[in-house]
Amino acid sequence: MNIVVIGAGGIGAFYGMILDKVGCNLTFVARNETLEFLKNNKMKVTYQNEVMEKKIDTYSIDELINKFKPEDIDAVFIATKAMSTEQISKKLSSWTENSSNIPYYISLQNGVENEDIMEKYYKKEYVIGGLTRLIVSHTISLGHVHCEGEVQTLLGALNHTNENKKFLDELKLILDKTGTTTFVCEDIRLELWNKLIINNGVNAICALVQEESGPLIRDEKTSKLIYGLMSEAAKASNAVGVNLTQDDAKKMFELMTNFQSVKPSMWVDTENNRDLELDEICGVVIRNCEKQGLDAPYTRTISTLLEFVYNKKRAKIKA
Numbered sequence: 652m653n654i655v656v657i658g659a660g661g662i663g664a665f666y667g668m669i670l671d672k673v674g675c676n677l678t679f680v681a682r683n684e685t686l687e688f689l690k691n692n693k694m695k696v697t698y699q700n701e702v703m704e705k706k707i708d709t710y711s712i713d714e715l716i717n718k719f720k721p722e723d724i725d726a727v728f729i730a731t732k733a734m735s736t737e738q739i740s741k742k743l744s745s746w747t748e749n750s751s752n753i754p755y756y757i758s759l760q761n762g763v764e765n766e767d768i769m770e771k772y773y774k775k776e777y778v779i780g781g782l783t784r785l786i787v788s789h790t791i792s793l794g795h796v797h798c799e800g801e802v803q804t805l806l807g808a809l810n811h812t813n814e815n816k817k818f819l820d821e822l823k824l825i826l827d828k829t830g831t832t833t834f835v836c837e838d839i840r841l842e843l844w845n846k847l848i849i850n851n852g853v854n855a856i857c858a859l860v861q862e863e864s865g866p867l868i869r870d871e872k873t874s875k876l877i878y879g880l881m882s883e884a885a886k887a888s889n890a891v892g893v894n895l896t897q898d899d900a901k902k903m904f905e906l907m908t909n910f911q912s913v914k915p916s917m918w919v920d921t922e923n924n925r926d927l928e929l930d931e932i933c934g935v936v937i938r939n940c941e942k943q944g945l946d947a948p949y950t951r952t953i954s955t956l957l958e959f960v961y962n963k964k965r966a967k968i969k970a
């Protein structure tokens with residue numbers, strides 16, 4: 652399978668390299684210093700005492716569009732932060748607009764709105780929703796990503812067809828060879844919202860207090876904040892007809908209680924002075940609660956405080 656992975660960071664580098672290892676023909680799309688580095692150097696991914704290290708063809712998105720025809724690629728994975736989805740999808744739209752045969756376009760991102768954005772610019776039957784869980788994967792130095800966790804991938808078409816089912820079954824067979832676990836889901840939106848419960852529960856609060864999920868979820872008082880955050884995400888889902896319940900929030904809370912302590916990507920982003928997926932995670936919860944005439948006080952408080960403290964820190968760095 653010929654695949655392109657857009658975003659050679661924690662998630663993109665990991666998925667790209669495991670797929671390359673099992674025989675896929677991989678191309679990375681990167682930008683800035685990662686692009687310059689990968690044009691001349693190998694990508695290195697460490698995972699479970701294994702070192703995957705290889706020189707991978709890497710291009711900017713404009714170079715990709717000029718060099719390849721959509722017909723040459725079977726799947727494009729988007730593994731950037733959710734803030735980049737719109738810009739990337741617009742580019743892919745101009746690339747594919749005159750082609751009869753286009754690649755499947757698969758998100759591995761956090762957030763519940765990436766797929767809606769992708770569908771605005773891309774043929775709906777070719778948009779595949781996805782998420783990755785039980786994974787912690789980060790760039791530890793330029794061109795070196797370290798990954799931990801059991802790694803589960805959930806994938807599903809938003810608009811089911813026989814063709815996209817066949818493609819997903821084939822992709823699952825390939826992913827099964829990587830030693831990770833993949834589920835093809837009938838209702839990927841439901842799974843995306845379940846994941847949002849986890850991200851709303853731990854990402855911003857861990858970034859704010861600079862603590863891993865384990866200590867916060869084991870502490871009697873802070874665990875109530877995490878439960879409140881998760882519970883608001885479940886409530887928010889009702890605004891878009893996903894209808895998660897408080898039981899679902901409880902299940903996700905228990906899952907995180909039993910999962911290894913994690914340092915969420917949002918905390919790592921604050922350490923690296925990067926933009927945060929605050930609007931894509933907490934903003935979505937607040938907006939969808941408001942649509943139902945509800946407040947989301949836990950989410951509002953934690954996300955507002957994080958934004959305030961982080962903006963202040965960034966302003967200091969700039970000055």
Ligand SMILES: NC(=O)C1=CN([C@@H]2O[C@H](COP(=O)(O)OP(=O)(O)OC[C@H]3O[C@@H](n4cnc5c(N)ncnc54)[C@H](OP(=O)(O)O)[C@@H]3O)[C@@H](O)[C@H]2O)C=CC1
Nearest residue numbers: 658660661662681682683730731732735760761787788916
């Ligand atoms: N890291 C983790 O453990 C987990 C992350 N996720 C989710 O996965 C997604 C990816 O996260 P993560 O891997 O941590 O992100 P990273 O920030 O580590 O990597 C994203 C990469 O994409 C690049 N990028 C962004 N926009 C473009 C563009 N237009 N063209 C080319 N490259 C681009 C970034 O470049 P630059 O460096 O220049 O910004 C960066 O190298 C997020 O939605 C995150 O929430 C989900 C589960 C766990």
Ligand SMILES: CC(C)(CO)C(=O)C(=O)O
Nearest residue numbers: 784785786913915916917
């Ligand atoms: C919370 C976690 C680790 C769950 O996989 C995640 O999605 C993230 O770091 O953003």
